[in-house]
Amino acid sequence: MSAPSYSDVLLTKLGDLSVGVDLGVIGSVLDYEQAAGFELIDLAALLGQGVDEHRHVGLLDATTGPPLGLCLGDVIGVETVRSSSLLLLPEWVHSISSAYLLSACFEAKQGEISWLIDLTQVLKAHYNTN
Amino acid sequence: MGELDDVNASGLAELIEHARQSAGATFDWSSGGEEIEEEQVSLLQFRVGSQLYALGGEHVREVIGFESSTPLPGAPDYLNGIVVHRRQVLGVLDLDEWLELDTSARDYERVIIVEHGTFQAGIGAAASTKLVQCSSSQLSVSLLDGLPPRTKAYTKAVCETAEGLVLVLDIAKLLEDAAVRG
Numbered sequence: 001m002s003a004p005s006y007s008d009v010l011l012t013k014l015g016d017l018s019v020g021v022d023l024g025v026i027g028s029v030l031d032y033e034q035a036a037g038f039e040l041i042d043l044a045a046l047l048g049q050g051v052d053e054h055r056h057v058g059l060l061d062a063t064t065g066p067p068l069g070l071c072l073g074d075v076i077g078v079e080t081v082r083s084s085s086l087l088l089l090p091e092w093v094h095s096i097s098s099a100y101l102l103s104a105c106f107e108a109k110q111g112e113i114s115w116l117i118d119l120t121q122v123l124k125a126h127y128n129t130n
Numbered sequence: 131m132g133e134l135d136d137v138n139a140s141g142l143a144e145l146i147e148h149a150r151q152s153a154g155a156t157f158d159w160s161s162g163g164e165e166i167e168e169e170q171v172s173l174l175q176f177r178v179g180s181q182l183y184a185l186g187g188e189h190v191r192e193v194i195g196f197e198s199s200t201p202l203p204g205a206p207d208y209l210n211g212i213v214v215h216r217r218q219v220l221g222v223l224d225l226d227e228w229l230e231l232d233t234s235a236r237d238y239e240r241v242i243i244v245e246h247g248t249f250q251a252g253i254g255a256a257a258s259t260k261l262v263q264c265s266s267s268q269l270s271v272s273l274l275d276g277l278p279p280r281t282k283a284y285t286k287a288v289c290e291t292a293e294g295l296v297l298v299l300d301i302a303k304l305l306e307d308a309a310v311r312g
Contacts, residue, residue: 016201017201017203047203047204048203048204049203087214087217087218087219088219089212089219090219090220090221090250091309092221092249092251092308092309093202093205093209093212093219093221095309096202096204096205096206096209096221097202097203097204097205098202098203098204098205099204100203100204101203101204105212105219107214112200113200113212113214115203
């Protein structure tokens with residue numbers, strides 16, 4: 001099976017950071033108020049960002065357990081990331097970055113560097129602390 | 131006649147002799163030529179805050195302009211952020227933070243891309259970067275004793291110049307440790 005040549009990501013602003021979350025694992029995007037009662041993961045806190053309020057929550061496609069949402073800050077839109085547009089992080093740079101980042105970033109349409117979230121690590125951290 | 135008349139064979143010889151004398155590099159066969167054996171090293175001199183630094187030219191790949199860096203989530207303070215140059219991501223080191231020197235505000239206008247083996251990194255610097263030739267007699271290791279321990283650990287020598295003391299960095303050790311620290 002060959003590797004996919006592109007992936008769609010949900011582009012969002014978390015404080016000063018621009019991040020991309022794999023759209024394949026997000027079932028739907030809700031306004032924050034609609035996610036009342038859901039179990040929520042604060043992505044900004046995991047990345048060390050002080051975000052006062054989130055406008056959007058991404059509902060994660062989960063097969064078991066209560067509905068699980070990812071606080072997404074302000075969702076800007078969807079962007080297609082092609083393998084050719086990935087900017088690989090040098091190993092030493094990745095090793096000193098947050099554990100919740102994948103080892104590549106990309107330049108969004110606005111020219112801003114956007115970080116890619118490692119949802120496996122995010123979920124691991126969530127389940128390990130709950 | 132014009133200036134070309136001055137450039138005849140004997141004129142050239144005189145010119146060369148004059149240049150030799152001006153440079154003080156007269157080769158003395160009997161003395162073994164010690165005067166020109168003093169080692170010259172090419173250094174890139176730059177400034178971060180109020181401190182002057184230099185590093186061996188062999189480690190410098192390129193000097194590029196700095197507009198802004200993108201902060202890397204979770205990174206320690208010594209990483210100023212990343213810049214993308216020719217589609218390559220570079221981690222930009224903040225020397226003052228790395229050396230634990232408390233100097234003035236960052237005034238980065240350049241990124242010096244340095245490399246050692248497989249490691250590559252950027253070092254944020256002020257605009258005044260220049261290549262200098264330094265003779266071994268200008269380099270002092272005794273002055274290292276006056277430096278804070280962490281600064282001393284990454285400094286090979288201190289060069290006394292008219293502009294002040296220049297810390298000649300051990301960039302190989304710095305890059306290796308920056309990578310290992312992660």
